[in-house]
């Protein structure tokens with residue numbers, strides 16, 4: 427397992443652990459991009475390939491994985507439409523309760539045609 431070449435500088439930033447000390451040692455959050463990353467995505471362990479480290483799994487209308495919510499609230503996605511939906515309708519949500527935040531996010535996603543697995 428090794429850090430992805432394009433994520434070396436992100437991996438060097440360990441500030442995530444002051445907010446989330448229990449996070450996977452390879453998880454990082456890019457605050458300006460508002461996105462979470464597995465910094466060893468290309469060589470991640472088998473168990474991560476099978477189960478993923480998400481707490482919400484977002485599927486598009488064809489059932490393909492569009493994104494994951496990693497940690498408490500970090501979107502990991504390469505899907506431009508989903509990223510835009512987060513920027514426009516989700517990132518500004520002010521909801522201190524995580525379970526309530528999840529419910530609001532699921533509502534937005536379902537309305538936009540996504541399926542969410544918890």
Ligand code: SF4
Pocket residue numbers: 450451452453454463464465466467470471474478479
């Ligand atoms: S996919 Fe696995 S290695 Fe990557 S951040 Fe999640 S738990 Fe860590």
